[in-house]
Every structure is written in structure tokens, then in C-alpha cells.
Amino acid sequence: MAATDGPPVIKLGVDDAIAGLVLSTEAHWNQTEEDWRVFLREGVVFGVRNGPLLVATAALLPYSGNNAWISMVLVTTSHRRRGLATLLVDACLETARKNGLTCWLDATPAGANVYGPLGFTPTLQLRRLKLVRSGHASGPAPSVATLDALRARDRRAAGFDRTALLSAFAQRAGSRIVAAHGCIALVRDGRTARHIGPLFADNAAEALALVDAIARSETGPLLIDTVASQSAFLEGLTASGWTIERPFQRMRFGPATAAGEELPFAVAGPEFG
Template sequence: MGATEAPPALKLGVQDAIAGLALSTEAHWNQTEEDWRIFLRDGIVFGIRDGARLVATAALLPYSGNNAWISMVLVSATHRRRGLATRLVDACLDTARKNGLTSWLDATPDGAAVYGPLGFTPTLQLRRLKLARPARAEAPPLSLATLDALAMRDRRASGFDRTALLSAFAQRPGSRIVGTDGAIALLRDGRTARHIGPLLADDTAAALALVDSIVRSETSPLLLDAVASQAAFLEGLTASGWTVERPFQRMRFGPATVTGKESPFAVAGPEFG
């Protein structure tokens, strides 16, 4: 594909999950094949191919209340700086506009510099943290919580009804919905690390106590996408060995249609919101 050519942006299907996974793996992201299947089954994923090879993607995942999440904006290293990501994000925005949807995304600092001029407005900030080697210790078993309890609390925090997404997460092998007094979280497998989120809690102490209980029950590396405004929570995590990997800036394109009644301590991930 020459630099001046304009390959078509195509809608992808569930048969493209493995090809999408190859792109996110090249970028060292934590997505699994099942994550890709959620976007391909429940959302709209645009892609660009070079011959038979998928070289760029962007996804639009609808939520309730006329909202949708833009994510999985990926371009293979061999095809960058050709405007492919911009074309695919434009395709997502055009689809959202035609369907009356407000679009959201979580951008890296470089991405935020691109999305701002397109009309995206910054909202909250996130910090991705990693615990490379949980120090498993003897601990009482974690109390399991229900999907209904998690979905209700998640809806109160985000303003979106994401029962279908959380149910898909919870049904995977290895997933757990866990809770302590005043806190609840979902724990699921990723490609290279287990992911904690969303995490909702009454206060910082309850949030940190639940994370500590999860850490003591795990042996795999852990990831968590914390809300930056929860400063005491972030300080507690870093003091206990978590390291900040990168920031993300949540941004919105279009009018605000929902308002959360509480702030989460950690989100489901930049790809899901």
C-alpha cells in the first residue's frame, strides 16, 4: 500500500478477532480475544487492510442513554503516520453522529493532543497502575458478590447501564466479582496481567482494603486503572508497591447526557470506560 493511496475503511466481524488481537498484542496492550469479541459482536469496529492483513482499527461500543465508547484505536508500526487512525476515528464519530450518540474515549497524552482539536472535551483523568509480583499471603477467602450488585453500583457511578458488558466479563473463566464492607470490584484475566475494575467503594479505606484482599489472593501480575482525583487511594496503592505506568485523559465529544452520583476508584479499563 503506497503512502498516497486511500484504502477503504471496512466494518469488521467476529471472524476478525484474532487479527485484532495481533494488533493489540503488537502494541503490548492487555486485551484478550474475548475482549475483541465484545467489540466485534456488540459494537462497530472499523478496520483497514493491506492486502489480507489487518493494519488499523477503531471501535465504537454503544452504551445506554445515547452514549458510546471509542477505543481499540490501533495502527501497526509498519503503517503509522499515514492518517489511518484519524480516518477510523472519523468513521466512529460519523457513525455516532448519525445515531445521536455522545462519544467518549480515554486517551494517552499524545492522543489527547490529537483529539482536543477534533472537538473532544477533557473530563476526568486516570492512572494505570501495575503490581508486578503480588506477595501472596495466607488470607481468608474473598467474599463473592453478585452481578446485580456490581451493575447497580456501576450504573450509579458511571450513569451508564453496562449490565451486558459486566455480565460478559463475569462469565469468563477466572473472573470474580468480590466485595467487602462498603466496596465491590470485578477481577478478570487479561493477556499479560489480571485486571481489577470497575472498583466502587464507600470510601478510600474500603477501596484499599478490598485491593489488599485481592492482592493477597493472587499470584499473577495485576493492573488497575485508578481515577486520578482519588488521591488518597493512589497514594495508598503506590505506598504498598503499585507503580504508575501511564496516564489517560477521559474525553467527551458531544453534550453530556449522564451524570454519575459517585466517583469510582477504578474503571473497567481505558478500552471500556
Template structure:
């Protein structure tokens, strides 16, 4: 591995949103430029440049209750195997340590093999699923639900407050908060597919009914990051034609914080928790 200690780690600003999008697009991720602005407005994003080109990033997104999410760990293909990702994750961990925050992340299997030796502890597992759709929507959108109802359910599940994040999502063109039969979810635009999550329900049948209602009202591909322990929900999705794209392992660095009162059926995304 090439020594890179002389390459400075810098903190990025809002003006770097478009450059960040170039990196996540190269990796075939679903983030939009608006997602990057969330990290740059609400969090701390570290980066490395090669001349004027942004070649690597990692973000720390603080939440309430002494929690923070690490994500957007990206290195352009020509600059990999130089230790950039490790340096940037270390910068995020140091920023979290100074603020007294427990750090969380959702890792791919390859990422989990790297983060484990750094001191991250596995917690729950996720499964990313995709539904391919084309053509006209078959039904109208389900009933709209108030943002406060989603934020309250999210607080109960996460154990901490993410009102700022969910509000940023809800305010975007194309975003909808919808509910039916006691289930509630947010659906928003992504770069290549719409994304459902977070999604909360009293049971798997209600969660599946809401997903079906959403899917019938959409006319393009949809992604969803399901909690793997929700077995009946996962089974129902695959029976309905959703395909599992990849697993994620949720991991924690630091002491455990307040636990949520319920387990969601789908999360806001591996980049947001």
C-alpha cells in the same frame, strides 16, 4: 503524510477477533481475544487491510443513555503516519452521530493532543497502576458478590447501564466479583496481567482494603486504572507497592449526558470506560 483515501475503511466481524488481538499485542496492550469479541459482538469495529492483513482498527461501543466509547485505535508499526487512525476515528464519530450518541474515550497524553483539535473535551483523569506479584497467593479470595450488585453500583457511578458488558466479563473463566466492607469490584484475566475494575466503595479506606484482599489472593501481576481525583486511594496504592505506569485523559465528543451519582475508585479499563 501519504494520501490514503483510496484505501477502504471496512466494518469488521467476529471472525476478525484474532487479527485484532495481533494488533493490540504488538502495541503491548492487555486485551484478550475475548475482549475483542465484546467489541465485535456489542459494538462496531472499523478496520483497514493491506491485502489480507488487518493493519488498523478503531471501535465504537454503544452504551445506554446516548453514550458510546471509542477505543482500540491501533495501527501496525509499518503503516503509521498514513492517516489511518484519523480516518477510523472519524468513522466511529460518524457512526455515533447517526445514532445520536455522545462519544467518550480515554486517551494517552499523545492521543489527547490529537483528539483535542478534533473537538474532544477533557473530563476526568486516570492513572494506570501495576502491582508485580509472583509466587503463591497469601490468602483465600474475598467473598463473592452478585453480578446485579456490581451492575447497580456501576449504573449509579456511570449514569448509564453497562449490564451487557459487565455480564460478559463476569461469565469468563477466572473472573470474580468480590466485595468487602461495602466495597465491590470485578477482577478478570488480561493477556499479560489480571485487571481490577470497575471498583466502587464508600471511601478510600474501604477501597484500599478490598484491593489489598484481592492482591493477597492473587499470584501474578495486577493492573488497575484509578480515577486520579481519588487522592487518598492513589496514595495508599503507591505506599502499598503499586507503581504508576501511565496517565489517561478521559475526553468527551458531543453534549454532556446524565452524570453519575458517585465517582468510582477504578474503572473497567481505558478501552471500556
């Protein structure tokens, strides 16, 4: 079925967070109900229903500086290969066009093959890594840092402001912002693993030291989405027991916007940038 022949596209509300979580859980993604509420509250989430059942979604999350992130492109197994993902991404792009927004997304290799022909341009690459902990903390937690410090570093790296997103992360139970020797990172809960990121540092050695301190103070599995070109950092993680799970390709649709002044070592996640 072509995208133009698809079923009605609807805008979802905050009451659809659980239905969205069902889709991302089916796909074995790490999002929580609170993650879905960020998209539903701060952005726009398009969906397709089959009767009362939500079967497909795509989200557009606006940031400052005419930037927006497309993510949560999900289709339940029984409704794949019907053009629903393209239909919903088109809805995101049309909304972005009307509002003068440049769109970004972090695609899997299969997704990149779809988004390229739509006009998305590849930028940087990411690598998701996982660390399985023993269940016992073996070291003290790093020093606590402020949301303002993280927000300032994030804006310098991204080139645009994400105060609403970082505030939502920081206010959650279990979240912490930590820092040491010029490095700063956010650690938050996920559905199946805790997530480290964004993470900023002056060099790879200090970034690795902060990740090691975080890992030693945690008891469960951890995920981190690293910038692939930070090769010394990536190699240090794999040497210390982290395993690469999958790559992501960051892509842009629309004109380039203000560039960041530094490259992060890890991002907030492929769904958030």
C-alpha cells in the same frame, strides 16, 4: 496522506478477533481475544486492510443513555503516520452522529493531543498502576458478590447501563466479583496481567482494604486503572507497592449526558470506560 485520501474503511466481524488481537499484542496492550469479541459482537469495529492483513482498527461500543466508547485505535508499526487512525476515528464519530450518540474515550497523552483538535473535551484523568506478585497467594479471597450488585453500583456511578459488558466479563473463566464493607469490584483475566475494575467504595480506606485482599489472593501481576482525583486511594496504592505505568485523559465528544451519582475508585479499563 490525508484521512480523506485513505484506503477503504471496512466493518470487521467476529472472525476478525484474532487479527485484532495481533494488533493489540504488538502494541503491548492487555486485551484478550474475548475482549475483542465484546467489541465485535456488541459494537462496531472499523478496520483497514493491506491485502489480507489487518493493519488498523478503531471500535465504537454503544452503551445506554446515548453514550458510546471509542477505543482500540490501533495501527501496525509499518503503517503509522499515514492518517489511518484519524480515518477510523472519523468513521466512529460519523456512526455516532447518525445514531445521536455522545462519544467518550480514554486517551494517552499523545492521543489527547490528537483528539483535542477534533473537538473532544477533557473530563477526568486516570492512572494505570501495576503490582507484580511473588507467585504465591498469601491470603484468602474476599467474599463473592453478585452481578446484580455490581451492575447497580456501576450504573449509579456511570449514569448509564453497561449490563452487557459486565455480564460478558463475569461469565469468563477466571473472573470474580468480590465485595467487603460496602466495596465491590470485578477481577478478570488480561493477556499479560489480571485486571481489577470497576471498583466502587464508600471511602478510600475501604477501597484500599479490598484491593489488598484481592492482591493477597492472587498469584500473578495485577493492573488497575484508578481515577486520579481519588488521591488518597492512589497514594495508598503507591505506598503499598503499586507503580504508576501511565496516565490517561478521559475525553468527551458531543453534549454532556446524565452524570453519575458517585465517582468510582477504578474503572473497567481505558478501552471500556
